[in-house]
Amino acid sequence: MKILVVDIGGTHVKVASSDHVVPLKIVSGPGMTAQNMVDQVRTATEGWEYDAISFGYPGPVAKDGPLAEPHNLAAGWVGFSYAQAFPGKKIRFINDAAMQALGGYRGGRMLFLGIGTGLGSCLIFDGTIVPLELAHLPYKKGRTYEQYIGLAGLERRGKKAWRKSVLKIVALLRAATVCDSVLLGGGNAKLMKKLPKGTSCGANSNAIQGGFALWAAPSSFGRAGD
Template sequence: MTETLIGIDIGGTGIKGGIVDPDQGILLAGPVQVPTPQPATPTAVAEAVAQVVDSFTHLPGAPDRHAPIGMAFPGIIRHGVVRSAANVDDGWLETDIITFLGDRLGRRVEVINDADAAGLAESRYGAGAGITGTILVITLGTGIGSAFIFDGQLVPNTELGHLEVDGCDAETIASAVARERHGLPWVEYSGVLQRYFSHVEFLFSPELFIVGGGISQRADEFLPQLSLRTPVVPARLLNDAGIIGAALHGHRTHLSAPTWTEVR
């Protein structure tokens, strides 16, 4: 059996984590959640993350204290450096987040974009399990997040929520928050999503769309209204996807990486 891992999902309003079995893609403990500090500066967030991690340290089945921790972060992560910071403080920009959080926790940290983490989890354990070719996971929330998976491999940091639709940045008209802001009934919102998903479908011809975010729990209100060549289904892992995907990323990266002490 693969050793358990800790996964952490850093969000704009909450930081949550759990002990994950990466063989089965399930939480063995948690989720434990604390509020995201406001403002969400690097130092304040690091302290909140440490609080969540510490809550698992002495639990039965907890990973070894030197095991890596996988983390999902709401921004573009390139070579371990934060290139965008959605819903957290701008002080994160250009921060070497792997080194910064690793120094605070005293152990190896692997960081991945939050939508990419959810995509990895859904493609491995959720609605995309067993499907080859291109899977696109689209999360509808405050904005629109996206994950591009090809034959089980992640193409990181896609930002498909910023495609232009109806002359606008897509997430300003097609996100869940945009629906609420504009007071759109489900039928009208489905029409906006139709134009968005048709555009993405034309560009990438995926085998499957998986729709995540909190709004996916009401998928029966809008998914049946979409007319696409590509099957489109709701996400299965819901709020645990980011934690599970972060842990999976940490596990995959750790297999070929030196230990934290070796890179110091």
């Protein structure tokens, strides 16, 4: 089975497939709707062959679509007919952080934190994926975790203060989730310098590999699409 992977982010939508493993980037942002995404993905992948699609979505999902509107994109994602937009294709949705985590998972209990435009989070507990929604929980000074270590926090506070906050939040959330390891992903993970033992930065290809793995062995990853 040939798979198309669509990783939907607040800055870019990345698209790859079994035959095109180096992802294409489509600019997203606060004006992007589900229909915009579909139109641009279909245009970018014209002539590609695929049987199934893995969508990584920045928010809670069911297997066939989003359950809530995204924070960093336009509205109109919930209730959109993705099956109609891609007729004849099998479709699965997974939280975008969970898809990245799945691509970088190597066993045990792992916390994934995606530090990009926003903050994605996911726990893989002995092979079972547990998508989390930590980004908008209050952290301190009336601001959320995402406002400290998402893009807005980086731009507001500068790299040095931002790195310190990342390390503090990693330690706090690792202790709270009782994890063996922490995997950092997202576009800004590369800005980190020294990381504590048990914390590492994931490869850029993790989201794409996670999208493939979602169909290759879904039963071994618990509620991967929920």
